[in-house]
Amino acid sequence: MAPQCNGARFSRAELLQASVELRHHALGYVKSMALRCAVKLGVANAIHRRGGVASLDDLLAELSLDASRLPCLRSVMRALAASGVFATASDDGEHYRLTAVSSLLVDDSNGISGSLAPATLLFVAPPFVAPVVNLAEWLLAGAGGAAATTAFEMTHGEDLWGVLGRDAALRGFFDGALASDTRFVMDMAIRVSPKVFDGIASLVDVAGGAGAAAQAVAAAFPRIKCTVLDLPQVIDALAPADGLVDYVVGDMMEFVPPADAVLLKNVLHDWSDQECVNILKRCKEAIPSQEARGKVIVIDVVLGSSPHAICSETQLWLHLLMLTITTGKERNEKEWRRLFSEAGFSDYKIRQFLGHLSIIEVFP
Ligand SMILES: C[S@@+](CC[C@H](N)C(=O)[O-])C[C@H]1O[C@@H](n2cnc3c(N)ncnc32)[C@H](O)[C@@H]1O
Known part of the structure; x- marks a missing residue:
């Protein structure tokens, strides 16, 4: 039997x-x-x-x-x-x-945009793997009292931004890894969807890290004046300005400098729904009306956007990883729509462009 x-x-x-x-x-x-x-x-x-x-x-x-x-x-x-x-x-x-x-x-990867080795190492680096190892313990610890908000916080005693703020070597590794991913992603985004940048004279790369996205946009479209906004721990550690883009220290929860367009690449998936609505409201205040071509450009995962099993599974692993190391998560279209609406935006357009990633144009 x-x-x-x-x-x-x-x-x-x-x-x-x-x-x-x-x-x-x-x-x-x-x-x-x-x-x-x-x-x-x-x-x-x-x-x-x-x-x-x-x-x-x-x-x-x-x-x-x-x-x-x-x-x-x-x-x-x-x-x-x-x-x-x-x-x-x-x-x-x-x-x-x-x-x-x-x-x-x-290193000179296919003549495209440099190696993805630093970005690959980030996913398998011990400080990011350890919270995943602790996931069951974090779930069992519950939410009351002094319980950590994320498995990352339980593992390291502080949230991701706090740890990166006190560990300059890890911060450099993190920024270098993101920059390598961003060079590749922006190269693809600009080739596949150049129209997204039509009619824009200025762009702020919010939480732009070392500025790889802004640099790619400025190099491809010299008419666009690009500015990078990030925390002092990132901006103060950068080499003197390269002349291609401007760098501004700031807190995106408080203020986003005015521009025709705001770029948020791999930013919103770091934050809870409430925090995202707050960031998006600050972005909306920074851009002109839709008639004046104001927009927010989000580059992130849209869960379920791809028919390919390897993309869908990769999106789910990323979703779990984001939940583990930040207060954020990956989102499906319905969840994105709710965020945009709560932040006061009237419309959006999604283009899937790089396997697991999409560009979302969000209009005021
Ligand atoms: C996942 S990284 C993305 C960097 C960049 N957008 C990219 O994809 O290469 C998130 C960035 O958000 C920045 N950040 C975190 N909190 C912030 C805040 N309150 N204001 C501005 N930037 C912030 C971090 O320093 C980090 O550079």
């Missing part, structure tokens, strides 16, 4: 298959950490330097690894090739080449 669970009967073959799937899910972190290992070592750059194909011996030499590490390096490469990050280039599994995925980790 087939084993039974809550009335459902599964065959032994199904259960055997299920046990493999269960183990596959449980070992997902080993894949993440093998990727972290390869990115930290610079494997993609090493293969690139060898002309696109490298043997394990080449990699040992390129990465200055001791010969005794060969079996482990072989295992890392074999596992990442099975996941499609690299590909085997010989039948004996001793040679590897880049795939489209690992080509994004090369």
Whole structure:
């Protein structure tokens, strides 16, 4: 007789298959950490330097690894090739080449916009992984008394912005990672949807970090005067102004400098609904009417926007991660619509442009 669970009967073959799937899910972190290992070592750059194909011996030499590490390096490469990050280039599994995925980790990535290695390392960095490890403990701790608002806060004793404010090295790592992601995303956004920037003479990149988005807009559309607004811990650490964009210290919860358009790239997913409405109200005060082409440009996830399983699943992992490390979350269209309406906006237009990301133009 087939084993039974809550009335459902599964065959032994199904259960055997299920046990493999269960183990596959449980070992997902080993894949993440093998990727972290390869990115930290610079494997993609090493293969690139060898002309696109490298043997394990080449990699040992390129990465200055001791010969005794060969079996482990072989295992890392074999596992990442099975996941499609690299590909085997010989039948004996001793040679590897880049795939489209690992080509994004090369410093002069496809001539597009630089490497995504820093952005990739952010997702697998211990300070961001640890709160995810603590998720069950945080859920069990409940919400009363001195309970931490997020698993990040429970793990680090402070929220993300507090930790970044007191740890300059982590702040530099975080800003560099976001900048690498932003260079790639903005390059795509400007190529795919240049019309979004039509008729705009000035733009404020709110919570713009080191200014990668504003720099991309200013380089592509020299007529647009671009300004970056962020916290003092970010703006004060930047090199003297590059002349391409202006940098302003400020708190977006209080004031957003006037401009034709406000850009919010990967900002609103850091904040609760109430905080988002507040930020959006400050943005609305900063822009002119819709007739005068005023708009807010949001670049973020719209949950469920893609028919592709890998995009949808990636969006759900990002959603869970945002819930874990911030007071924010990813949102579906209905949730976005409610935020825009509560902040007093009259209309919006969504364009999905980069797999898991969308551009949302929001009109006053
Ligand atoms: C996830 S990062 C996004 C940076 C940038 N938009 C990008 O995508 O590259 C969020 C940014 O919000 C900034 N931030 C947090 N609180 C802020 C506030 N109250 N006012 C202005 N910026 C703030 C952080 O310093 C950080 O640079």
